[in-house]
Amino acid sequence: MTLTVLVIVSFLVLLPMVFLVGESLNTGDPMAFPPTEYGIANYIAMFDEDLHVLTNTVIIAVMATVMAIFIGFTLAWILTRTNVPGREKLERLLELPYYMTPLVGALAWAVLAGPKSGFFNQLWLWAGGKGDLFNIYSMFGIAWIMALFEGTVAFVMISASMKSMDPALEESARVMGASKLRTALTVTLPLVMPGVLGATLFVFAEMLGSFAAALVIGIPARVYVITTAIWDSTLAYPPAYGRASAMGLALFVVMFGMLTFYRWIVKRGSFATITGKAFRPRPMDMGRLAWVLLGVCLLYILLAVVLPIAALIITSLERFATALLSQAQFTLANYETALSLGPVRTAMVNSLGLGFGVASVGVLVIALLVWIIYRSQLRGRGAIEYLAMFPQAVPRLVFGLALLWAWINMPIPIYGTLWLLALAYFTVMLPIGVRTLAGVVLQIDKSLEECARVCGAGWGYQLRTVTLPLLKPGVIAAWLLIFMACVRELGVSVFLMGPNAKVIAPSIVSAFASSGVELTAAMALVQTFTVIVALIILFRLTRGMTKDMT
Structure with a gap:
């Protein structure tokens, strides 16, 4: 029985990757299988012709990871270590961006901060400003959207570590005269560093494989990362399957390595703060500052949930998108069209x-x-x-490419169904x-x-x-x-x-x-x-x- 299960799961998971490896070594006819010519030219070209793509990918992933970890750590500290009002309800609200698709978030921020036509820029011009206040079609714009939606993942992972930390360690620092900020930076942060490092590695791997924001924002801005370059290669004529496969495998190797390193860190169990002595988590009394911290949480919810959804709702109800409601013409025609169009x-x-x-x-x-x-x-x-668990280490786009190549060449006619x-x-x-x-x-x-x-x-x-x-x-x-x-x-x-x-x-x-x-x-x-x-x-x-x- 085990052998049967292993064969079936291997067929689903590993066989497509075998086809992908074969195509990445194809230097001849891209539609021929098995390849007529083998070589490593596609990998060499990746570090020669596509060096700017690799550079863009790393820069955007690093920027997005730094912002996401900053957001996640800040929110986790506020909700687990302080007496901010309504902590339980806030924790549920802060998880909402995870359930909104990155595609929806990218579309929403294109409406909010697009040059000239974006809501923020339209309001800026209406108020007398000149030029564009924001331009989401940039490397920072891609990283910003990715960070907003991965920030909640970092929050969940880091808050789990903070909830398990003995508050007596922070209280000792406070007794010695350390300020709340110094306690957070010199006691809390070092103690939860394994959780923060694990979240950083996991989020960075996710950023490398991100596709939706890079597609919606990056393509119009002509900012290509590995995922969009893979997608663009398959649309070329003739299709550059070898180039796409090589970049996909490179991305898979990096993600697999980082996720393996992340699991290794998690299993090491360093910096233990839970002992046999019982403790009860006690949040710090922040006084009036608690309301400021509440504002920080609400600001994140505003940027990641409220504004994107509001922008999409207003835009979907307009004949022509505008931020000036006095000039807007509202209609339900867009929903009627969306639900009546046969393909949609x-x-x-x-x-x-x-x-x-x-x-x-x-x-x-x-x-x-x-x-x-x-x-x-x-x-x-x-x-x-x-x-x-293997597909967790394979970017969805890369796995889709692997399945594309596998089922194009299998004698079972289910491709395109x-x-x-x-x-x-x-x-x-x-x-x-x-x-x-x-x-x-x-x-x-x-x-x-x-x-x-x-x-x-x-x-x-x-x-x-x-x-x-x-x-x-x-x-x-x-x-x-x-x-x-x-x-x-x-x-x-x-x-x-x-x-x-x-x-x-x-x-x-x-x-x-x-x-x-x-x-x-x-x-x-x-x-x-x-x-x-x-x-x-x-x-x-x-x-x-x-x-x-x-």
Whole structure:
């Protein structure tokens, strides 16, 4: 059984990468497989002709990472170490940018801070200013958008470390006369440095593979990074698959190395601050400064959630986008168009159908994989876990390119169909599902399953009557997380979407490139509304299921 599972998972995860490696070494006809000529010319060219692309990628990733970690650390310190008002509600609000797609954020900031037509620049000119106040179409603009949406990831990772820190260490510094700021910089920061460093490595790896902001903002600004250069290479005539494959593999190697280093740091468990002595987290009394810190949190929510959504709502309701409401002509025509256009409606239906189908079938398969990994005594279960988590280290765009090349050359005619998109979605969602269900499985006492076996139940009957019912909260959570991720998926979809297999995220990008921002805003909001509804259902059902299990 283990061998069968390993073969299937390897086919889904590793085989596309084998095709990608082969194509990266192709120096002859880009459409020939197997290649007629082999060489490393594509890799040499990457460091010669595409050196500016590599430089742009590193500069933007570094800028975005620095801003994201600064945002994440600041917010984590405020909510875990101070008595800022409404901490619990703020923590939920600060997680919202994670559930908004980076594509929607990039489109929103293009509306907010685009040169001349951007809301901020229009208001600036209306107030008597000259020139553009902001220009989001720049390297800093790309980094800014990426940082806003990865800042919440850094916040979640760093706050977890801060919540586990003994407050007595900070109190000792305060007794010795250190100010609140000095305590934060000389005591809190060094103690949570492993968490900060881990978050930095993880976020930097995510920045390297970011595609949505680089596509929406970078292409008009002629600022190319590796992901957009890969996408552009596949659209060239003839397609430069070798160049794209070489850059994709280079990006994969860097991300894989950084994520491996991140896991190594996490497993080292340095700077332990939790001892056998009990403690209760006690936030510092900030006095009137607590209201200033509350303002900092609200400012982040304003920039990452409120302003982008408000800008898209206003734009989607206008005939012609303008920040001056006195000149605006409001209409619902953009929503009518978005929902009535055959390709758009088909794309939305396909996205919802794929999300439902992949989540429904995938969560059952993933539950079986998790049971094999964490509950069975089968040999090779560690290899299954490694393969299931492998897609986490592969940028979505790179994996989409690998699947493109693999299925173009396989004798199974599913390229350009929804079947291939479903297969791709399931594969890239494996780490999400395994991570979600693993936490629930590890909380279930093995004695419950052992009792079923003592009573004579086979493993299939035990799985169906004991394990799966106990996994119900995790299964629901995994289902909705996979559903949301499928509906908003862009990186894999851009290479695998065919004429009869359109999905919503690439369709939004196409509308942005060919239609007005008004229609694009309406389409983006329809997608966002779908994700938000799924999120609300997620919280309600999992909370209800958790109560039922207690």
